[in-house]
Amino acid sequence: MNLQANKSKLKVSIIVSDLSSAGAGRWGGGSVRSFLLAQALKKLNYQVEILGFVFGEAAIFPESEIPINQFIGHNYPKFLVSATELLKKIDGDIIYAMRPKPTTLGLSLWKKLRTSQPVILDIDDWELSWYGGEKWQYHPSFKQLYRDIFKPDGALRNPDHPLYLKFLEGIAPKADAITIHTKFLQERFGGIYIPNGKDTDLFNPINYDAEESRAFYGLSGYRVLMFPGAPRPYKGVEDVLMALDILNEPDLRLVIVGGSPYDDYDAQLTEKWGRWIIKLPKSPPPEMPKIVAAAHIIVVPQRNTPAALAQFPLKLTDGMAMAKPILATKVGDIPEIVGETAYLVEPACPEEMATQIKLIFADLEAASDRGRHARIRCIEKYSISAMAVTLQSVITNL
Structure with a gap:
């Protein structure tokens, strides 16, 4: 497929982990990385949609030409229901996953297996840094592992548990392309450097x-x-x-x-x-x-x-x-x-x-x-x- 020749007809589905008011929905989404990328794609005449989960308080988004599809976030196993709903809605020619997380890259690679849609991964933060980075380890006893899996509030029921984040970081190269916005992340994950842009017409x-x-x-x-x-x-x-x-x-x-x-x-x-x-x-x-x-x-x-x-x-x-x-x-x-x-x-x-x-x-x-x-x-x-x-x-x- 000639992407350049057909770009006006192509659609990009941006997958976001958390669209809540504490996640990508803060500030109404406008200055958050996923929305900046969406603006850049619109400038290139691509169709763009944003899909993501809401864990917590829903954000209020201003009216926009970019469709936003929100799905209620849950812990496992109920999360699988929301994930299935989101997967059905992804219809972009290209999938753009925000961060190497089960809720984004994991679902995007699963969709790619079934449809062959190319996946771009954007990494704008080092998720494991919040848990100690390379020092983080998970070595539970059998009893603790059982609790983490089967208790209603078990740690491993959280889709963003660091065990899953570490695994997703390891398979980040499975994406067809990686974009990053700092040299620190480029040294860790490779990828193409795309620093955050500002709407300099608005900010004038x-x-x-x-x-x-x-x-x-x-x-x-x-x-x-x-x-x-x-x-x-x-x-x-x-x-x-x-x-x-x-x-x-x-x-x-x-x-x-x-x-x-x-x-x-x-x-x-x-x-x-x-x-x-x-x-x-x-x-x-x-x-x-x-x-x-x-x-x-x-x-x-x-x-x-x-x-x-x-x-x-x-x-x-x-x-x-x-x-x-x-x-x-x-x-x-x-x-x-x-x-x-x-x-x-x-x-x-x-x-x-x-x-x-x-x-x-x-x-x-x-x-x-x-x-x-x-x-x-x-x-x-x-x-x-x-x-x-x-x-x-x-x-x-x-």
Whole structure:
């Protein structure tokens, strides 16, 4: 089949493990990897559909030209019923599985066995890193194994148990192609490097006034450092707050947008550093540029952990596309992504971070100039259009 010649007629089915409000459905899906890939495929004139399970609270998705099919997620054995329903609905010429998981790659390879549809695997996180990575082992006693399988809440009834994740990682090469978004993941799994793209037409600073945005969100009178994402310990938000303790300047604030859907980490931060924190609620993707416009500085303070190394921080391209000064750490791909357009510090170093915050505010015009260069770099390398170019070559090579 000539994919290039027939691309306008081809359909791609994107399979997502969890479309809930704590999974790929957070932020209304707009800035999550699976939805970015869907946007890039639409730009290439492919038909696209997204199919996935909902484990937990269902997400609210804005109206879109991309159909989203959701199936209630369950533990085994009831999960097999939902899996069967999803398999019946997959009708794409190409299957695009998000992450090497039983709920995505496992089902996609099963479908391929029956229909010969080519499978692309995208890996945007190292799932086993949440369980200790290479150190994780499963050596249960016979009694524990029995409990894990047969008890209603047995661990092995969870479709995402690390035992299954480890197995799926091992068969990742069975996919016809692999795409990844960090060099860390490329070293581990191979594949084609497709960094996350940003809709640079939507995220365009020319459409927004920073002072008006600050007034709208109640931030007037503050010098705003913004973290537009879900705080987790490896993301280094504590280091920014410790830097604000060091500076101790009353008009500085860290604005956290959306908060964490995973646990009570937000509350822990507020309990200790509440005087520096302003929270803004989770907002739909079209509203995010107006929110980011209110920032003086976007902070991306990742710590040097396997979880951080495996991820492409979308906050970077939020700031780059909106021509904002960016303060980030020298972790993973961050230095390569931003080039010379950001202020970089060592991870977990609040003192160095405090120095850079002071430097940025001492010459905001110079910092803004870096931000303007960051937008140019984002358009060239980290836009949806740039993402689409590489994605087209992957599909053509199938």
